[in-house]
Amino acid sequence: MTDSDVSERAHIVRTGADRLLTDAPELIRGKRIGILTNQTGRLRDGRHVIEAITESGIAHVKALFGPEHGIFGNTPDGTVVDHEDHPGLGMPIYSLYGKIHKPTREMLEGIDTLVCDIQDVGARFYTFISTIALAMEAAAEQRVSFVILDRPNPIRGLHYDGAVRVPSLRSFVGWMPIPVMHGLTIGELATLWNNEGWLSNGVRVRLEVVPVAGWKRSMWFDESGLPWVAPSPNMQSLSTAIVYPGLCFVEGSSISEGRGTGSPFQLIGAPWTDPEKILHHLDAFEAPGIRFTPEEFRPRDIPGIARQPKFDGVPCRGVRITITDRDAVKPVRLGIAILAAFKRAHPQETILRNRRFDILTGNPSVRHQLDQNVSPESICDSWKQELEAFGKVREKYLVYD
Helix, strand or coil: CCHHHHHHHCCCCECHHHHHHHHCHHHCCCCEEEEEECCCCECCCCCEHHHHHHHHCCCEEEEEEECCCCCCCCCCCCCCCCCEECCCCCCEEEECCCCCCCCCHHHHCCCCEEEEECCCCCECCCCHHHHHHHHHHHHHHCCCEEEEECCCCCCCCCCCECCCCCHHHCECCECCCCCCECCCCHHHHHHHHHHCCCCHHHCCCCEEEECCECCCCCCCHHHCCCCCCCCCCCCCCHHHHHHHHHHHHHHHECCECCCCCCCCCCEEEECCCCHHHHHHHHCCCCCCCEEEEEEEECCCCECCCECCCCCCCCCEEEEEEEECCCCCCCHHHHHHHHHHHHHHHCCCCCCECHHHHHHHHCCHHHHHHHHCCCCHHHHHHCCHHHHHHHHHHHHCCCCCC
16 A cells, blocks of 8 residues: 555544543543553644643643653663653653552552553553553552543454463463454453453453544554554554564564664564575465565664664574565464474574563463474464454454444
8 A cells, every 4th residue: 555545545533632631521620630651642733641631721630650661652672661750740750660560559649530541552462551451450449540542553453363361371461361463442452351350359440431533443553644653662663563463472582573673573583594494484374465585684782772682783684574465464473474484494593482482472382383383374273262252252342343
């Protein structure tokens, strides 16, 4: 699809943040609120949600809360974020990606409502949704209401795929028992968790969702008319988000996922890779909507973006992943196919790092099958039954057409 095609199809989408003050001000009017957000929490007019609410005077903002990468989104992946005071407003910014992942009673003291405005990317291991789930639990326990200002799922809301996370692999990159790719918005996810009793000890929070106006499940993010604000330092484009649900598996292996280059999750390789062998095996696997080409690259530490990437400063060879038909791409299956190709081409060097790999896929059977050279198609078929069960639950919470 060309840029002109996209612009012709672009809709005027209003996020929950755009609608809060005009369509649902009663949710925060006169209340003492906390705001869980980051750099993506912007309105169509360019203002940040914090700025819009404080300027309106409709509520008293008591505290701010930030997820991984910090409230300003400038901290690299996996780096601890400290508490700080907002430089302009003087109020505390509590980090939920450091020693503490869940708001404490003290953090929520004096707060009536916690407002959440964060752009997700549609993958289970993107930690923002874990932060939101834990914030919902804390709010429920402290009798604080919770308002989600919903945003589009950037990779559409049509498909869900991947193994459902098993109980033994619960972690911050897989807090809820959902598949890798869930095909829901944050508002839909939160309502599912709340109504199905999935929060800790079955607690339920007083939840309100301000829905997106004008968004349809079939819409890609660039058809929404909304500006792309990178949700994290390595998520600089929609094309990265499209392949991310499958290519993030590579993080749990001995292969570089392209961090430290200009194309994270779209350049895959290692110093020992023979690209022609990889391409030979990929030719035998199903990878619709994707073109693979050999490429050399050298990962480097990039301040604020990539800290100590794999093979830092070492020349690598591998494959570039180019999207040719995004409607046809099956991201999770793409990731499995690429790992299967590496396993066949370089069985000794391609190491799947046990629990680190398993918490990304959600089930150790995926690693076991890759190690045994089971076909990608059979591996993906192995989660069909659990995926269907999730689909039945998911269907009850679809808000958008």
